Amino acid sequence: MPVGTQGTVKTLSPQELKDAGVNILLGNTYHLYLRPGDERILRFGGLHRFMGWDGPILTDSGGFQVFSLNALRKIDDQGIVFRSHLDGSSHRFTPQKTIGIQRNLGSDIMMVLDECTPYPCDRDYAERSNERTLRCAQASAEYWQSSDPPDGYDQALFGIVQGSVYQDIREKSAKSLTELDFPGYAIGGLAVGEPAGERNRITDFCTDILPSDKPRYLMGVGTPVDILESVARGVDMFDCVIPTRNARNGTVYTADGKLIIKAGRYQDDQEPIDAGCDCYACRNFSRGYIRHLFNANEILGLRLASLHNVSFYMHLLNEARSRIEAGDFSSWSKDLANRWEE
Amino acid sequence: MPVGTQGTVKTLSPQELKDAGVNILLGNTYHLYLRPGDERILRFGGLHRFMGWDGPILTDSGGFQVFSLNALRKIDDQGIVFRSHLDGSSHRFTPQKTIGIQRNLGSDIMMVLDECTPYPCDRDYAERSNERTLRCAQASAEYWQSSDPPDGYDQALFGIVQGSVYQDIREKSAKSLTELDFPGYAIGGLAVGEPAGERNRITDFCTDILPSDKPRYLMGVGTPVDILESVARGVDMFDCVIPTRNARNGTVYTADGKLIIKAGRYQDDQEPIDAGCDCYACRNFSRGYIRHLFNANEILGLRLASLHNVSFYMHLLNEARSRIEAGDFSSWSKDLANRWEE
Numbered sequence: 240m241p242v243g244t245q246g247t248v249k250t251l252s253p254q255e256l257k258d259a260g261v262n263i264l265l266g267n268t269y270h271l272y273l274r275p276g277d278e279r280i281l282r283f284g285g286l287h288r289f290m291g292w293d294g295p296i297l298t299d300s301g302g303f304q305v306f307s308l309n310a311l312r313k314i315d316d317q318g319i320v321f322r323s324h325l326d327g328s329s330h331r332f333t334p335q336k337t338i339g340i341q342r343n344l345g346s347d348i349m350m351v352l353d354e355c356t357p358y359p360c361d362r363d364y365a366e367r368s369n370e371r372t373l374r375c376a377q378a379s380a381e382y383w384q385s386s387d388p389p390d391g392y393d394q395a396l397f398g399i400v401q402g403s404v405y406q407d408i409r410e411k412s413a414k415s416l417t418e419l420d421f422p423g424y425a426i427g428g429l430a431v432g433e434p435a436g437e438r439n440r441i442t443d444f445c446t447d448i449l450p451s452d453k454p455r456y457l458m459g460v461g462t463p464v465d466i467l468e469s470v471a472r473g474v475d476m477f478d479c480v481i482p483t484r485n486a487r488n489g490t491v492y493t494a495d496g497k498l499i500i501k502a503g504r505y506q507d508d509q510e511p512i513d514a515g516c517d518c519y520a521c522r523n524f525s526r527g528y529i530r531h532l533f534n535a536n537e538i539l540g541l542r543l544a545s546l547h548n549v550s551f552y553m554h555l556l557n558e559a560r561s562r563i564e565a566g567d568f569s570s571w572s573k574d575l576a577n578r579w580e581e
Numbered sequence: 582m583p584v585g586t587q588g589t590v591k592t593l594s595p596q597e598l599k600d601a602g603v604n605i606l607l608g609n610t611y612h613l614y615l616r617p618g619d620e621r622i623l624r625f626g627g628l629h630r631f632m633g634w635d636g637p638i639l640t641d642s643g644g645f646q647v648f649s650l651n652a653l654r655k656i657d658d659q660g661i662v663f664r665s666h667l668d669g670s671s672h673r674f675t676p677q678k679t680i681g682i683q684r685n686l687g688s689d690i691m692m693v694l695d696e697c698t699p700y701p702c703d704r705d706y707a708e709r710s711n712e713r714t715l716r717c718a719q720a721s722a723e724y725w726q727s728s729d730p731p732d733g734y735d736q737a738l739f740g741i742v743q744g745s746v747y748q749d750i751r752e753k754s755a756k757s758l759t760e761l762d763f764p765g766y767a768i769g770g771l772a773v774g775e776p777a778g779e780r781n782r783i784t785d786f787c788t789d790i791l792p793s794d795k796p797r798y799l800m801g802v803g804t805p806v807d808i809l810e811s812v813a814r815g816v817d818m819f820d821c822v823i824p825t826r827n828a829r830n831g832t833v834y835t836a837d838g839k840l841i842i843k844a845g846r847y848q849d850d851q852e853p854i855d856a857g858c859d860c861y862a863c864r865n866f867s868r869g870y871i872r873h874l875f876n877a878n879e880i881l882g883l884r885l886a887s888l889h890n891v892s893f894y895m896h897l898l899n900e901a902r903s904r905i906e907a908g909d910f911s912s913w914s915k916d917l918a919n920r921w922e923e
Contacts, residue, residue: 245873245874245877245879246870246873246874246877246879247874247879247881249879249880249881250880250881250884251881252861252881252884252885253865254861254865270877274873274876274877275848275869275873275876275877279848279849279869282849283851283867283869283870289867289869289870289873290870291865291866291870506617506621507621507624509624509625519594519596523595523596523633524633525625525631527617527621527625527631528588528625528631528632528633531587531588531616531617531631532587532588532589534616534617535587535588535612535616535617537587537588537589537591538591538592538880538883538884539589539591539592539593539594541880542592542594542880542884543594
């Protein structure tokens with residue numbers, strides 16, 4: 240899922256996303272709640288109509304931004320109190336409130352409010368935080384069951400496994416959530432600075448417990464290698480700003496690894512970013528041209544790099560699905576990872 | 582002609598320009614010469630290939646930027662010496678040199694080097710400057726005749742009428758250039774701060790002299806009203822950054838006049854920018870959404886506003902052509918001007 244923080248995947252149009260093979264987007268509840276406001280978006284007929292995207296949308300709970308933007312003021316069983324990063328105004332997210340906001344947004348998949356523990360996180364805090372997160376999940380599930388979508392379209396709700404790097408806490412989290420019988424499950428609290436080995440260990444552990452007939456979503460991951468390693472461990476869904484953010488910084492992905500398109504070495508390069516890619520950027524423009532656009536601060540450079548990176552990720556995941564069906568995912572993904580490490 | 586200063590019409594892709602009905606672009610010789618360099622563009626197969634635009638391109642001579650960017654150091658019969666606004670390096674444009682650069686760029690229409698007099702400009706300076714400009718035009722025409730396009734495609738050369746607001750100098754300029762038998766003629770030295778009445782008076786005067794069977798191009802004009810007033814006076818071609826620059830500042834054009842899409846009054850407006858427009862922005866997005874994108878500093882807002890404004894200009898000029906053929910251009914354009922002034 241490309242990330243559409245503020246009701247747009249940065250630099251790209253809905254048509255371009257569709258052409259790149261994107262079939263589901265992520266929207267950020269925290270940002271949309273603050274600006275332009277979920278009630279305003281409701282008046283526009285929901286986020287799909289507001290942003291002109293007719294495919295599925297998943298919205299997060301808003302909790303992660305409260306932590307990552309240092310907006311947090313207080314956390315307790317009644318939810319989280321935070322200040323807007325825009326104007327300093329004070330707000331409270333409760334389990335019910337974040338579901339209510341996501342109902343207004345009209346997302347197809349809503350996420351429960353949770354506390355994403357930092358890394359490192361001491362065991363005692365992880366345990367107490369997880370208890371809060373579980374009570375929050377329970378309250379969220381109840382509110383979800385007792386409330387209706389404003390436009391009549393079903394809205395699913397996913398639970399989020401927490402527990403930092405502690406297997407017993409993760410186990411308690413995953414099992415408790417499974418009992419609540421959510422339509423899908425996310426693994427949270429990873430991709431927050433821990434080593435890849437830790438992430439893989441916890442991912443492995445969680446997917447072993449979570450039901451295999453429900454979607455499993457690893458939040459905030461990641462690089463192409465991270466994603467393939469997680470797919471190998473049973474993860475079905477991902478969201479990450481890496482393809483679009485890196486693109487805007489001038490880093491683009493190719494079958495042979497990433498390259499810094501801004502670099503002077505590409506100024507005379509007449510090849511496309513990735514000769515094997517069929518995206519609009521690769522079909523029509525050279526590395527040298529895109530390098531020039533970055534060098535001259537032209538927005539079209541950001542657009543072409545973003546479009547290519549999103550297309551690259553979509554191709555990668557489509558190929559992963561084919562390889563899983565063909566039974567050679569493991570060797571294929573190892574080959575790729577080796578090539579990219581060179 | 583939308584302006585593609587640095588090898589891209591700001592924020593827009595070639596495909597979008599085509600979809601908006603654009604059939605010729607302007608490229609800026611000064612900018613492209615400095616970055617990425619005309620010789621580099623030649624190695625990429627010319628500006629068309631470099632930027633992925635397969636329609637016609639007109640390039641200016643580079644002289645106007647030397648004046649407007651305050652890069653000028655010295656002007657004489659050997660040309661102009663200037664400093665790069667990028668790195669301060671020193672350069673010289675001669676009549677031959679700017680043709681050579683435009684040959685490397687491979688534009689379909691090249692412009693002669695001229696001196697664009699400021700407004701106001703005293704009579705004595707306008708006269709001396711015009712003599713220089715005419716000698717420059719003569720030298721340019723000779724060099725054009727004796728040099729070849731690098732890729733074998735014909736490259737036309739247009740002369741530029743100068744003379745500030747002085748009719749006798751304008752007359753000398755227009756008649757002398759006509760004797761050189763250029764494939765087309767531009768009217769320069771207007772849209773530099775003079776009142777609209779002065780511009781219209783000089784435009785009228787010049788088009789009466791310039792041959793009616795050759796394209797007449799009014800450089801740097803303008804607003805929709807300016808353009809219609811000039812079409813009425815016999816002008817065939819225009820270039821201006823107004824549609825794209827205004828778009829990036831949040832000003833968009835509609836059949837009922839312009840509006841500041843950033844304004845708070847549009848935050849709940851579910852109508853498109855212009856209900857009568859069939860561009861991608863108007864077919865898919867509301868004023869409220871585009872206002873949100875501007876408010877949140879999202880690039881898609883700049884894109885949609887730019888796309889709409891370019892489409893608006895193209896529709897306006899297409900309609901003007903139809904009205905001329907139908908014989909009711911005058912009443913139609915007066916109605917529009919009245920509506921836009923309200």
